[in-house]
Amino acid sequence: MNEVKTPKRPLLFYYCIVILVLLLFNALIAPYLTSAQVTEVDYGTFMSMTENQEIAEVEITDSEIVFSDQDGNLYETGLMESDTGLVERLYASGASFSSEIVEETSPLLSILLYWVLPIVLFIALGQFMSKKLMDRAGGSNSMMFGMGKSNAKVYVKSSEGIKFTDVAGEDEAKENLAEIVDYLHTPDKYTEIGASMPKGILLVGPPGTGKTMLAKAVAGESNVPFFSMSGSEFVEMFVGMGASKVRDLFKQAKEKAPCIVFIDEIDAIGKKRDGSLGGNDEREQTLNQLLTEMDGFEDNSGVIILAATNRPESLDPALTRPGRFDRRVPVELPDLQGREDILKVHAKKIKLAEDVDFSRIARMASGASGAELANIVNEAALRAVRDGRGFVTQADMEESIEVVIAGYQKKNAILTDQEKHIVAYHEIGHALVAAMQTNSAPVQKITIVPRTSGALGYTMQVEEGNHYLMNKEEIENKICTLTGGRAAEEVAFGSVTTGASNDIEQATKLSRAMITRYGMSEDFDMVAMETVTNQYLGGDTSPACSAETQAEIDRQVVALVKKQHQKAVSILSENRTKLDELAAYLYQKETITGEEFMTILKGQRPALSDLKTNP
């Protein structure tokens, strides 16, 4: 799909152009159009030309003398009142007297020439250019200037548009949307049997999962015009302006049917109308207009509305009811296979070394969205360029995952020796606790190289396969692993640092969710104590219980985390020698792989006796 951009220039710009054209026209072109060129000469030249009998015609007016030479060139000079014998001398020189050497242009003609003609030319040029743009946009750009017109981006049919094959993974969503494509290709098949296509389809999912891409792919596959607008673009300062934009958009869409209208971030206009006083009138009017327009067009009119949002729960129920947005297509974070496919799609654009193992990268990037994966591939390519290589290696890819997760390596972070020891113990603590609990995912990599995100080190765990469910023990083990860092500091140094704040936050979140949402506490059984408000945007929760229950929940959360923390401390105390050995190894190497870690843990590698640690 090729986007056709509408020029957006302030009105003042056009006024300036008009004035400039008028001035240029008057200064440069008009004089040639209205009269012949007249050269101004002094009186002496005139007298000598008279004497030399060079003057062919002469006209004397009240203030000047206009004359021509034998070749027809025109001259003018001022009139000298004191020159009394002028007429006789001229007569004697053979000049003939005339009254219309220079033809006077009529006032009407000069107005036409000086003012009307340039404006007409300017308008004609403008018309010509807007027609050109309209042709390129498929004849839809009647909204070039002016307020209240929709400024939807229009994509025209083109063979190089985004196709379903460009969107990796998301098979369910693609299957769902393929039906729309089929309908736009062969509507008769559907109308014959009496089926009508959904008017609206809502794509819901976390940011960067490819919702916009899917919408474009539908248009690309069905080869129809595609109008794209973001919800926030409808909302204007003046009440009623957004509504008129909606009207205009639908008018254009109906003219261009069959076509697809895509409204991104529809929650900007589609939020629930809560009826509170002093509500956002403009937004509500825009929403009302959208509802009316969606009701307004008949079934099978060929206009399909696709909309995307990360916050489906905030949408007005009137918008999501059947007949408007009949269908909801979830576009979730990609699973392992999906991640691998997305990486492969994006890697097609770059030159790769032979060692690149997509399945391993996909496993390392668990939880990443399509946009993040695209970013990872691009970061890897940039890293290859920085290193002066012509291709991307596995190491580039792995490093770029860390860049996307934790930021760039801090080149000049200066950790004191003691701090470096603490960080090494902290990270080994996580890894060791994870490894000692059978249910925890194996460690992929441990590093104590500081990152720009503020992390002083981290332990990367890798999920071996897709995980859709977690049982109670697994969550408990995860909490235990999260407390492992702090536990190692306690075991090794007998004191604690600020380094565990992120772990603490995550452990608390998990244990709270176990109690309030997953029904994993004995006291509350299967009662929800919290509701999730923003499923796709970080999963914020709001309490749904009494203050006393909240206090009890807090007590239970503390007890749960405490228990796991103690478990971590005892695991590490029992394996103190391994902890020291591994921490010393990490301190020296700064980054170690999962295999190295496991070899030392299993005692297959002799301890590095020359390494000294000073806990």
Ligand code: ADP
């Ligand atoms: P959303 O609209 O869901 O926020 P986008 O569709 O704008 O996300 O995706 C942003 C970018 O992420 C795309 O331009 C593309 O490069 C990449 N991307 C996301 N999902 C996929 C996917 N399934 N396949 C390929 N690329 C993807």
